Amino acid sequence: MALVAVVSGSYLGYRQLSQPSCTGSVPLVVAASPEIVEPIKAAADAKVVAGAGVDGRCLEVTVQAAEPVEIAAAIATKHATTLTGVGQGSGATVLPDVWVPDSSTWLQRLEQAAPGFQPLNGASVATSPVVVAMPEPLAKTMVGWPEKKLQWSELLGQMTSSDSPLKAGIVDPARDASGLSGLLALGQASAGNGNDAARVGVLRTLALNRSNLRADLMAKFPKSEDPAALANGVGLAALSEEDVIAYNATQPPVSLAALYVEPAAVALDYPFAVMPEADATKGNAADLLFGELASSPAYRDSLAKAGLRGADGSAGGGFTAPTGAPSPEAIAASAPATGGGAANGLDAAAIGRALASWTAITSPGRMLVVFDVSGSMLSPVPTAADKTRNEVMVEAAGRGLGLLDNEWWLGVWVFSTELQGSRDYRELVPIGQLSKQRDALQASLGEVQPVEGGATGLYDTVLASYLAVQEGYQADKVNSVVLFTDGQNEDANSISRDELIAQLKEKSDAKRPVRVILIGIGNEVNKEELESIAAAGGGGAFVAQDPAKIDEIFLQAIASRAATVG
Numbered sequence: 194m195a196l197v198a199v200v201s202g203s204y205l206g207y208r209q210l211s212q213p214s215c216t217g218s219v220p221l222v223v224a225a226s227p228e229i230v231e232p233i234k235a236a237a238d239a240k241v242v243a244g245a246g247v248d249g250r251c252l253e254v255t256v257q258a259a260e261p262v263e264i265a266a267a268i269a270t271k272h273a274t275t276l277t278g279v280g281q282g283s284g285a286t287v288l289p290d291v292w293v294p295d296s297s298t299w300l301q302r303l304e305q306a307a308p309g310f311q312p313l314n315g316a317s318v319a320t321s322p323v324v325v326a327m328p329e330p331l332a333k334t335m336v337g338w339p340e341k342k343l344q345w346s347e348l349l350g351q352m353t354s355s356d357s358p359l360k361a362g363i364v365d366p367a368r369d370a371s372g373l374s375g376l377l378a379l380g381q382a383s384a385g386n387g388n389d390a391a392r393v394g395v396l397r398t399l400a401l402n403r404s405n406l407r408a409d410l411m412a413k414f415p416k417s418e419d420p421a422a423l424a425n426g427v428g429l430a431a432l433s434e435e436d437v438i439a440y441n442a443t444q445p446p447v448s449l450a451a452l453y454v455e456p457a458a459v460a461l462d463y464p465f466a467v468m469p470e471a472d473a474t475k476g477n478a479a480d481l482l483f484g485e486l487a488s489s490p491a492y493r494d495s496l497a498k499a500g501l502r503g504a505d506g507s508a509g510g511g512f513t514a515p516t517g518a519p520s521p522e523a524i525a526a527s528a529p530a531t532g533g534g535a536a537n538g539l540d541a542a543a544i545g546r547a548l549a550s551w552t553a554i555t556s557p558g559r560m561l562v563v564f565d566v567s568g569s570m571l572s573p574v575p576t577a578a579d580k581t582r583n584e585v586m587v588e589a590a591g592r593g594l595g596l597l598d599n600e601w602w603l604g605v606w607v608f609s610t611e612l613q614g615s616r617d618y619r620e621l622v623p624i625g626q627l628s629k630q631r632d633a634l635q636a637s638l639g640e641v642q643p644v645e646g647g648a649t650g651l652y653d654t655v656l657a658s659y660l661a662v663q664e665g666y667q668a669d670k671v672n673s674v675v676l677f678t679d680g681q682n683e684d685a686n687s688i689s690r691d692e693l694i695a696q697l698k699e700k701s702d703a704k705r706p707v708r709v710i711l712i713g714i715g716n717e718v719n720k721e722e723l724e725s726i727a728a729a730g731g732g733g734a735f736v737a738q739d740p741a742k743i744d745e746i747f748l749q750a751i752a753s754r755a756a757t758v759g
Contacts, residue, residue, distance in 0.1 A: 215246035221478040224259040224289035228435055229319055229463055232495035233293065236485045239492075247477045254482065259286075261294035262368045265303060272307035277548045278367020290471045291479050293318060295433075295461045296370030298544055305541040312466035313476065317504040318486040319463040319496050321433040322524060323374040324451040324515075326440075330418050331428050332450035335359060339517030343454045345382035348429075352379075353394040361395075362402040362427035364410050365555075367548050370461055371407075375431020377539070378458040380547050393596055396554045402427055403555065407436065416446050423447075433461050437515055438500035451515035457527040459539055462504075542745070549748035550596060557600035558751075559667045561624055562590065563658050563676040567609045569717070570643040570679055576741040582679055582714055583643050589743040591638055593751070599628035602670065605637045608654040609647035610684050617650025617684055618657055624665060648683035652693045659697060659707055659730055666705040673707065673732065675750055679714040679740075681722065690722065697729040708732035710750045714740050 225233050237254035246252055262279060263286055269275050270282035292312070294300070303310050325348065332338035335351070335358075351357050366372035376399070383392035404410040415426030429452075437451040465486065467479045486492055493503045497512035506525035508514065518524070570583040577585050597603070604624030612619040621637040622630060658674045666672050682690070697709070709730025711723040716738050723734035737746040 215244065215249055215251040217250040218253040219247045219250045219474055219478045220253045220255070221291065221475055221482065222289040223254065223256045223291045223293065223482070224264055225256060225293035226261055226295040226463065227258040228295075228439070228499055229293060229496075229501060230256055230258045232319070232492055232499050232501070233482075233486065235495045236489055236492040237482055239489065240481060240485045247474055247481070250474075252478055252481060254478075257289065259289075259292075261296070261299050261370065264288070264292055264294065265299050268303055268310060269306060272303075272309055274306045276302050276306055276367070277545070277552055278365060288468060288470070290468055290475045291482070292466045292468060293463055294370070294466070295321075295463055296374075296459075297462050297464045298370050298373055298459070298539065300464060300466055301539070301541040302544060305545065309469075311469055313469070313471075314467050314479070314483060315464045316483070316487070317462040318465045318483070319461075319501045319504060320506050320524075321435040321461040321463075321501050322453060322506075322527070323371050323378075323431055323458040323460055324434050324437060325375070325429050325454050326414075326432040326437050326449045327429045327452055328415050328423060328426070328447045329450045330447065331359065331423060332452065335428075336452065338450050338452060343452050345378050345454050345456070345458075348454060349379055349382045349391055349395060352398050352429075353391050358424055359428040360402060360424075360426070361398050362404065362410050362413055362430040363399045364407050364430070364432075365403055365405050366551055368405060369407060371431055371433045371436065373544070373547070374459040374461075376551060377543065377547050378431070378454070378456075380550070392550070393554075396550060396596075397598060400551075400555045407432075411436075411440060414440075414445075414447065414449065418447055431458065434502075434515065434518075435461075435500040438513075441515075442500075451517065453517065453519050460506075460527065463501075546745055546748060549745075549751060553593070553596050553748060553751045554598060556671060557598060557602075558671040558673060559602040559624060559662070559665075560673050560675055560751075561604045561606060561658050561662050563606040563608060563618070563654060563674060564590070564641045565609070565649060565676075565678040565680070565714075566607045566612075566641060566643045567647045567649045567680060567683075568643055568645050569649070570714075571645065572679070572715070574740045576739050581643070582740050583641065585740045585743055586677055586714060587638050587641050589747050590641075591635065592744060593747050594631075594634060594638075596748075597627060599626070599631070601627040602667065603627050603630075603634055605634060605641075606654075606658060607641055608650055609644045610650040612644070612647075612650075615686075616653075616657075617687070618654045624662070649678060649680040650684040650687060651678055651680075651682040652690060653684065653687040655709065655711075655726060655730070656688065656693055656696055659709055660700065663700065663702065663705055663707045666707070671708065672705070673710055674730070675710045675712065675747075677712045677714060678718065678723075680717050681719050690726070693726060694729040697726070701731065706731060711735070712737065712743070712746055712750055714743060 234256040267282035267286035364372040366376040413427040415422040493509035497509035573579040605621040608618040709732040711734045713736035727734040735746045
């Protein structure tokens with residue numbers, strides 16, 4: 194037996210050659226979410242002992258524990274991108290041949306951010322429903338557990354009520370699949386109510402007790418049934434069924450109830466992802482291992498011992514479901530399709546919107562928002578009931594402003610050509626703390642009015658806004674310019690694009706980084722130009738070819754601030 198390092202800090206490996214019916218070896222390295230390592234290791238052991246091989250060569254398997262966020266960060270870094278809220282990989286992580294994260298949402302996020310990342314297979318090899326964990330005394334008194342079935346809309350109401358004694362917690366959903374699943378379920382509940390205030394309220398409530406690590410959140414649950422302890426500890430959090438089983442197995446002073454809130458949240462589905470870099474031989478070896486995971490009763494029993502269910506939601510021998518769990522048939526009905534890990538049909542855009550909103554709440558920044566008021570912003574948008582581009586943009590900005598909490602610093606400019614003497618831009622509200630000027634900022638949106646016949650003074654405005662943000666730089670915040678435009682530079686008297694890019698690079702200061710985020714509206718923008726300017730300004734460019742989609746793009750832009758920090 195030998196230990197093979199796959200990721201920095203990982204601790205478990207497995208290596209065993211099969212019986213002498215084969216010669217040589219085909220090494221296969223598997224990185225799996227820690228809770229499923231032992232079942233996969235046992236299945237690999239069985240396959241190797243049975244003499245499995247590829248083209249006459251012995252199968253050799255190493256199974257390594259790795260937190261999904263670590264592998265995801267390394268994959269994103271390899272593809273020269275980042276995932277919202279995850280950041281860059283450490284550089285010490287060596288990617289495996291097969292990756293079994295806890296959720297397909299990791300694969301979806303990576304495929305969205307890095308189109309070149311196309312893993313094979315992706316079918317589920319286990320499931321764990323995402324539940325709301327609540328200390329049993331609170332579950333009995335607050336929601337009538339275990340008899341009563343709770344709806345997400347009811348939970349949303351309790352979480353946002355000013356007199357609710359429940360203190361909600363969450364593991365950062367940008368870094369934890371169970372936290373993301375809970376965030377998505379609450380977001381869908383608030384959308385179903387048509388209540389934007391509830392959506393913002395629940396995000397802010399969760400942000401107050403967020404944890405970067407699951408172990409840190411678990412430590413916040415009450416340690417006694419004393420009323421003060423129950424009031425001061427975390428009273429509810431979205432966790433996996435396996436998390437609750439593992440926590441209660443330690444016989445804590447206060448056990449956790451698992452509430453299977455309806456409709457069921459996106460379950461953890463443990464996709465078996467063969468990395469794109471794996472050659473055909475390793476792919477065949479991976480197929481052998483997957484076949485064992487897909488068909489072995491012994492593997493299903495190993496899952497049960499680990500507190501996990503099979504890919505179809507059914508449980509192996511020895512599995513003890515938490516009190517109040519739905520029937521095996523109901524769990525199976527909500528499990529992922531066995532043909533692949535599709536995260537219960539969830540699309541990457543929904544994930545992106547949820548995480549963008551979360552980032553806007555949890556990563557307050559210092560931002561100058563710059564609006565294009567050239568004449569073309571009067572153009573109607575057919576997909577938005579013929580509202581003008583300006584109206585759609587301003588409405589989106591107003592909704593975005595409502596999402597930001599009082600820790601933000603914000604200012605507003607407008608630009609066209611010669612708005613203030615020879616200047617193409619004009620300040621409406623200087624950058625200041627939102628708590629002191631929210632009303633002024635909201636009122637300023639009414640002053641964002643297109644200038645009939647006005648042209649687009651893009652280059653001078655980008656440089657001036659960049660320098661303005663840099664001048665008042667705040668080290669404890671992400672400092673950025675977010676500029677909306679529907680066209681290309683039309684000011685013949687301005688600096689050139691090459692001069693702008695050179696100036697941005699020259700003025701760049703590693704001690705005072707400023708991110709330039711450009712949002713193109715409509716099909717008249719030059720995306721390549723925006724991308725080159727944004728890259729020189731350490732940021733990114735986003736284009737809403739359909740201006741009616743500007744809400745989503747605005748949130749992506751806000752979220753990208755953290756992702757671009759070096």
